[in-house]
Amino acid sequence: MSSEELIQEFPFRRAGYPAIAWFPPRKTDTMSEVIVAVCSFDWIRNVQVDLQANQVQTSGNRPLHKVKHIIAVASCKGGVGKSTIAVNLAFTLAKLGGKVGIMDADIYGPSLSILVSIGNYATLQLLNGFYWSSISVKLMSFGYINTESAIMRGPMIANMMNQLLTETDWGCLDYLVIDMPPGTGDIQLTICQTISLDAAVIVTTPQQLSFQDVIKGIYMFDKVSVPCVALVENMAYLEPKDMPNKRYYLFGNGKGQKIADDYGIPFMESLPLDPDLCRWSDSGTPAVLVVSESKIAQLYHALASAVVQEIAKRAFGNRSKVPQVVFDSDKCAIVISNIDPSDGNTIHNQVEWSPWELRNACRCALCVDEWTGMERPKHVDRNVKPLQIQSAGNYAFSVVWSDGHQSLYPFERVAHTKVQESAYSNTPASTQG
Numbered sequence: 001m002s003s004e005e006l007i008q009e010f011p012f013r014r015a016g017y018p019a020i021a022w023f024p025p026r027k028t029d030t031m032s033e034v035i036v037a038v039c040s041f042d043w044i045r046n047v048q049v050d051l052q053a054n055q056v057q058t059s060g061n062r063p064l065h066k067v068k069h070i071i072a073v074a075s076c077k078g079g080v081g082k083s084t085i086a087v088n089l090a091f092t093l094a095k096l097g098g099k100v101g102i103m104d105a106d107i108y109g110p111s112l113s114i115l116v117s118i119g120n121y122a123t124l125q126l127l128n129g130f131y132w133s134s135i136s137v138k139l140m141s142f143g144y145i146n147t148e149s150a151i152m153r154g155p156m157i158a159n160m161m162n163q164l165l166t167e168t169d170w171g172c173l174d175y176l177v178i179d180m181p182p183g184t185g186d187i188q189l190t191i192c193q194t195i196s197l198d199a200a201v202i203v204t205t206p207q208q209l210s211f212q213d214v215i216k217g218i219y220m221f222d223k224v225s226v227p228c229v230a231l232v233e234n235m236a237y238l239e240p241k242d243m244p245n246k247r248y249y250l251f252g253n254g255k256g257q258k259i260a261d262d263y264g265i266p267f268m269e270s271l272p273l274d275p276d277l278c279r280w281s282d283s284g285t286p287a288v289l290v291v292s293e294s295k296i297a298q299l300y301h302a303l304a305s306a307v308v309q310e311i312a313k314r315a316f317g318n319r320s321k322v323p324q325v326v327f328d329s330d331k332c333a334i335v336i337s338n339i340d341p342s343d344g345n346t347i348h349n350q351v352e353w354s355p356w357e358l359r360n361a362c363r364c365a366l367c368v369d370e371w372t373g374m375e376r377p378k379h380v381d382r383n384v385k386p387l388q389i390q391s392a393g394n395y396a397f398s399v400v401w402s403d404g405h406q407s408l409y410p411f412e413r414v415a416h417t418k419v420q421e422s423a424y425s426n427t428p429a430s431t432q433g
């Protein structure tokens with residue numbers, strides 16, 4: 001493999017990211033190759049190679065103790081292409097050099113066995129011999145075991161899920177991708193509580209994309225302290241093959257970027273409606289393996305890299321950099337303290353919000369019209385108080401208010417400046433337009 005190709009595959013290539021920290025599994029073979037390759041670029045100033053065995057922490061309730069990171073791919077509704085995305089994400093992670101498994105947790109409508117047929121899979125290993133190693137991804141789905149769809153009730157489902165997850169010989173994995181059943185109900189919550197997920201990717205489509213739905217998903221993961229690291233707006237547009245510069249937004253422009261911004265989801269991607277993808281999916285082959293030079297493969301590459309980066313940031317990052325949020329009852333203010341990242345101790349600066357101001361700054365679907373982006377008229381009691389303040393992953397905190405409202409605030413939006421401060425500070429209670 002040439003140095004150029006090597007760099008292309010290098011997931012930390014994005015600007016501003018140090019060229020260290022994550023390597024494909026065949027470490028010793030690859031080490032010197034990586035150093036030579038990285039040094040061959042004139043923009044490289046300094047190469048620091050950190051080779052770690054990365055002992056897996058057997059923390060808490062994780063039964064999959066040889067699995068380093070577990071990623072949930074979830075959607076609030078069915079039919080958004082979540083499983084296709086889970087499969088292609090898993091295979092892209094494997095292309096990046098990770099040891100990867102994918103578990104189809106949709107007992108009612110298992111689709112992994114259709115998207116990756118075992119017959120094709122054997123051939124694929126040969127097809128992809130030109131990668132570092134042949135791409136092999138461990139697969140488990142109820143569909144491989146039972147071709148009839150399951151008629152089961154709650155407890156049986158939970159049992160079956162548990163068996164598939166914990167009794168499958170996953171071996172040592174860098175990433176296990178869980179294709180979650182659609183929705184945000186008990187089954188989903190059970191999965192989240194059974195295994196400690198590291199990150200969630202939420203999938204939606206423009207026409208079904210509503211604040212309410214995606215936010216339901218964010219809140220579900222929030223309950224179990226799982227950060228949503230990426231939002232994927234699937235089937236967002238069509239690029240005709242003969243007119244590659246044209247893009248048709250068949251279902252209107254989605255609101256994905258707005259949600260990602262509002263809720264502090266670090267990565268958002270719109271995926272096209274791709275006939276190739278559908279064709280390969282139908283034939284039981286992950287598209288990113290066969291059309292590996294295509295635009296769609298590049299988009300998956302970007303998604304997988306972003307997910308890897310976010311997980312790495314959270315696993316190795318300095319957690320004390322997360323601002324602290326407390327309610328100071330003497331001042332009657334919600335105080336957000338930004339911690340100096342250099343020592344993780346000193347308070348850099350503090351932003352104070354009156355409860356009323358912060359409650360008014362809520363951007364949830366009840367407070368903001370999802371289509372127009374306009375704030376809905378609301379009356380907030382001047383004496384509103386926070387009953388509970390909880391951090392939500394590394395990116396946001398949630399507040400339960402005394403008027404029963406629940407809000408989620410990304411630090412990015414409230415930890416540094418008070419947005420729209422003037423819009424609120426002069427207006428006593430009353431309505432907001």
Ligand SMILES: [Zn+2]
Nearest residue numbers: 362363364367
């Ligand atoms: Zn709200």
